[in-house]
Amino acid sequence: MKVYMFFIGVDIGKNHHEATVLDSVGKPVGNSIRFNNDEEGFRQLWETIPAQPRQFAMEGTGHYWLNLYTFLVSKEEKVLVINPIQTEAFRRGQIRRTKTDRRDSWVIAELLRTNAVHASYVPEQRVQQIRDLTRFRFGLVDQVSDLKRQLLAVLDRVFPEFEKLFSDPFIRSARELLRTVPLPEEIVNFDLSELSTLLAEASRGRFKDTKAQEIKKVAGCSVGTRFSQDAARLQIRCLLEHIEFLEVQIADIEAQLEELVQNQDQYLCTIPGISTTTAAVLLGEIGDINRFEKVEQLAAYAGIDPTTVQSGEFTGTKNHMSKRGSPYLRRALWLAATPARKNDPGLQAFYEKKLAEGKHPSTVTGAICRRLLNRVFVILKEQRPYEKL
Incomplete structure (x- = not known):
């Protein structure tokens, strides 16, 4: 030594x-x-x-x-x-x-x-690269979400009925409508046949003339304010362009992450619900799996371990996630929980059983996160594809 x-x-x-x-x-x-x-x-x-x-x-x-x-x-x-x-x-x-x-x-x-410190983990270069890109991507995703909220806030003022016209106010058809005629008054004055063509092309034939007629009718009865319409029009255009610009960047990052993940010796994508992007987050945040001897340590690092409240004869029963450790790892597990249970009959049955017992959906989703992390731990430790039991 x-x-x-x-x-x-x-x-x-x-x-x-x-x-x-x-x-x-x-x-x-x-x-x-x-x-x-x-x-x-x-x-x-x-x-x-x-x-x-x-x-x-x-x-x-x-x-x-x-x-x-x-x-x-x-x-x-x-x-x-x-x-x-x-x-x-x-x-x-x-x-x-x-x-x-x-x-x-x-x-x-x-x-x-005095040897009273524990060294923090410093990832190797390729892992650090994945970590940097996944965290940067999360930041861009959050920016897009914020911009969408801002855009909906503008629409709530000038065209509050817009959001109910589409299953998702940001699908391609809705975006094309906002790009061309963002205000109710403009929609009313827009030629019906042109509006039908615009919607049909944007939806690839899903929306017919009846949808155009519905939109015109709703726009004609809109209770949106007529004040500051020029400002609202500019805001809608700028916000929409900003959203689409960031979405292109996110797609570029995801393509780079896919390449990096494919070059890694890993089998995370064989786990139901784990996409390439999610696998990238897991690899970047976990790093060397051998620094975790037990899955409980990994759960604590992800912050999905339960808190303990105990004093004297009292022991708390309503425990919550500690939410310490890596928020990025915890977020990835939470996002993967829903597709994981939808693609795994066992997890779906567990989810429905706990709901029937009166558990809150968030509580059950947290439990699925823990089960998902158990699978991740085994796959990374044993370096083998996931096998359904």
């Missing part, structure tokens, strides 16, 4: 970092080192510390730690990334709860020296 002589704790910041060096007995070696978050600053740190067996630790604060971590690893240094919760717990146990960059770097160095 390698014996380290110096322990360096680094407090991470956006523009500057601060490092404290402790020797093996906890004595500070010189003053703390403040350096820039750039290559010159990294070299300053690396060249200032005595070239004896040394070990670095830093908090995984946002993304600001990654560049320094990469630099030090390239120099074959031993680097630990730790969860800020660990340093905060240590700080709360101190009588003087001073918080400065210098103090924080000392805390990290002391925890490292």
Whole structure:
């Protein structure tokens, strides 16, 4: 086992970092080192510390730690990334709860020296690439959802009946209608035959002349406001274009993810309900499955483990998900739960049974998430396709 002589704790910041060096007995070696978050600053740190067996630790604060971590690893240094919760717990146990960059770097160095920290998982490059893309995709999906809410809010003012005209107000036919004649007054004045043609082409023949007539009738009786119609027209056009622009980007990301997943040695897509995109999220968030010895640990990491409330003779019975750990992994499991039960008679029977017992649908969906995670754990551990029991 390698014996380290110096322990360096680094407090991470956006523009500057601060490092404290402790020797093996906890004595500070010189003053703390403040350096820039750039290559010159990294070299300053690396060249200032005595070239004896040394070990670095830093908090995984946002993304600001990654560049320094990469630099030090390239120099074959031993680097630990730790969860800020660990340093905060240590700080709360101190009588003087001073918080400065210098103090924080000392805390990290002391925890490292006393071996009182657990290193956070840092994924390898290909896993990190999948993780970055899936998280970015989630962000774009959320933006699209927000833009759709904004568009519906505009329509609620000028054409509140629009949403009930289609099974989904954002299907292709509805979008073409909004793109061409977004306001009720414009629809009323639009030629009926042209409206029928527009709907027929957009719906691939699903909507006939009767649909055009229905839309005209509803538009003619609309109670939407006539104020600020020019502004509403522009808002509808801009929001619709923004939505479709982001949807193209999401499709590009999903194509890239599909390629990355296909290049991975995995069988997640053999599990009913797990799409390629969901598999990408699972791979990116879980990373090396061998860091989880038991499925309970993976469930805790996903935040779908139950909370426990107990005091004296009292033990709580209405427990909830802890919702700690990776929100992205938890979200992927939740989204996969519905298609999983619809494609698995066993899960569907379980769902219906629990509903009949009076369980809330969300509670049952959470239970399906746990069963789904059990399958994911086994498939990743054993590296084999899913086999229905």
